[in-house]
Amino acid sequence: MDELVGATTQAITIPTTTDEHILRTGKGYTRLEPVKGTIKYIVNLNDIDSNKETYHVEIEYEDDITYGCGDAAGIMAPDDKNDGDKTPRLYSIASSPEFHEGEVHLTVALSTYKKDDGETGYGIYSKYISELKEGDEVEFYIHQNQIFNLPADDTDIIMIGPGTGIAPFRSFVYERSERAASGRNWLFFGEQHMHCDFLYQAEWQEHLATEALHKIDLAFSRDQDHKIYVQDRLRENADELMTWIDGGAVLYVCGAKDPMSKDVDKALTDIIAKSKSLSDEAAADFLADLEENNRYLKDVY
């Protein structure tokens, strides 16, 4: 049985599509040599009644730099905004290099925490970004990701990206749409409330209408008495998921490492075990093989 499993996963090799992901160096590609961009548009994607503030940020740039789907942008905060913390923060790029040429889009949640005195504190960098205005200058560089990339155009992809984990998948779907890629795209997204937290809702509707997005499953945890998360939607779709995976689909997870990506790991292991009548251990091996072969890719933080 184990052999067979191994054979299934190894039989399909994942070619990288373009030469986008050769490692670039120099200006615009390291924290030591950032470039300057201008804020073209910034908006809080959440609406009234939301507990969250998630900013969609569009940065225009003129330098001759490029990025691939799955890359991140390193954001530098100026000294008067960084509170002495000069470590740039990496955000997954939410734009498509093809569709949004000359722009880098980010999806940034304003992070909050309770201070000892009970007041609300904010993450230094997300606070800085949330307060940017159109026309403001911002320093950034491209942080390349060698692994979390799109597969060949005819390969199906399954994207699991609750919350700001949605960012690279917005890039993926725009890019695949622009390239008229024949592979199917299936998105799992989750947030608290549909009405006010459905990040990029209108774009996903458009992608569904134009069949750039083939399937979407949504988990809005607080829209009913019992919490529903992306991993629950995975379980509900177990049979079809396995069909896609067995057909060579690549799985992507982006978002919180803990607990989300661990819960997704667990759900996928269970689905595989049940579907293939494997022990938990063998199912975990199967998933590990997928990961090994770049068919289960994570960008978690």
Added chain:
Amino acid sequence: MSKNKTPEINTEVMNGMNAPENLSEVESFKTESRGLRGDLSEQMENRVTGNVTEYGKQMVKFHGSYIQDDRDRRSIREEKKLEWSYSFMIRLRIPGGDITSDQWIGLQKSCDTMATGVIKITTRQTVQFHGVVKARMKPTMKDFDDLGLDAIAACGDVNRNVTTGSNPQYEAFHAEVHEYAAQISQHLLPKTGAFKEVWLDGDKLEEGKKTETDPLYQDRYLPRKFKIAITTPPHNDVDVFIHDIGLIAVGEGNILHGFNASIGGGLGTTHGNAKTYPRRGDIVGFVPKDKVLDFCWQVAAVNRDYGNREQRNQAKLKYTIDRLGLDFVKGELEKRIGYELEAPRPVPAFTHRGDPFGWVEDHKGQWYYTAFVESGRVIDEDGYNIKSAMGEIAEAKICNLRFTANQNVMFTYVAEENKAQLEGILKKHGITIEAMNPTRREAMACVALPTCPLALAEGQRYLPEFVGKVEELQKKHGLIERPITTRITGCPNGCGRSYVAEIGLVGKGPGKYALRLAGDYEGERLNKVYVEEADETEILNTLDDLFGKYANDRTANESFGDYSERTLFS
């Protein structure tokens, strides 16, 4: 004749109308809906959009709901890459407007959690919630069910909420009249189990299985909405002549005998379509009280069979009557009810439509207090804290509540010894009518912008300001002591009942209204268009001029409506 058996339809008079190939789209929506189920359950589970399909829009109406979007927030939602802010309005079915204190407490709690928190009292004596997003629809319907309430047939091509004059002070038989609201509502309720199935996780109707038999609605329901109102003269708060059926109570002392029945009233029109018009109902005769349930059922059935199902704006009973003639419709009705209608019996004349603010006493010595609710919106605003007052009075458990057809609230069945407590609570929350001019107390508007999808102009948001300006003109001409019925409705459907007002505004576009004049104060006569389309300045200038003439030329005790009729349209 058995009341459930449909007599043969006279196809000759139908003249080829309602041939299957000509039916409007909504007709097939209804017949193919499997008893109003359609795919509503699936649509409610769909989380990609808060909207529903065209089909879903028609279907939810029968379940008491309209899909709406906050038109003020369209552009900000687009900036946020969100679809428009869709939500549902849910209207309850509350015959006669009567609920208990406990039900009110439960409703307010539900509205605070599930909706905007502002309950709206409607002109049909019920209440509605606004801003219920899709995910909260089922929990909200569940809340209603837990309270012994429902939203069944509050909208859609069915018999709507039955209204009944709320004022108990004139006749001892009033209480008996009031009970008929619930009885008629129940008698004309759709029989489908769809409401339980879609909202309350009731058993699913199996695929291919026949739906519940419904002798009245069959599988096609009515061609259009159907409205019934009951009133006890001399009070005409329900505007009895503007309904498909208007029942005017006839009785003596403690005994209710029956009702003089008007049929074929209705207000809705379409701008620019001369084939649509408001119509005052015709009195067709006296109906003994033990036959009134069947009478209502059969009137609805006549329009089910003879109403125009090709053009929805010609589908109401009023057009059926004008197309086929009152004699034909009355004859058809008598065939079905199985007796000839007796001539209408004498009743006292109607004298007014406004509510009796403050205390009134019924013949058993029980007390009723009516409090003003501007445009029916239960909200604490500017020190007039009606929401808090209603909540605290309900908590005191000293009365029930009744919504009036003028969108106010009446605290009912108060014992003499509890009056002071109720007054104290009202006073604490700033509820008084003393400072209010008579015109404002009787003014009315529909919801309109920003949520009503049909609205062409402002309704309830504009009413307070407009009435203030009318009051200024009344003061200028020494007319402030006497109420002038002033109503605004945001579109020609006329939910604000502007067609039976002395000053009626019907929305035509942003800031533009048709100005209608010469309705009477008592609600017996429809008004007429005086200015086709005017902005506020033109409306106020027109009224300024007319008020001046009215102040000088009126006859003794002549109302502004009667003066307008005599001098402008005779």
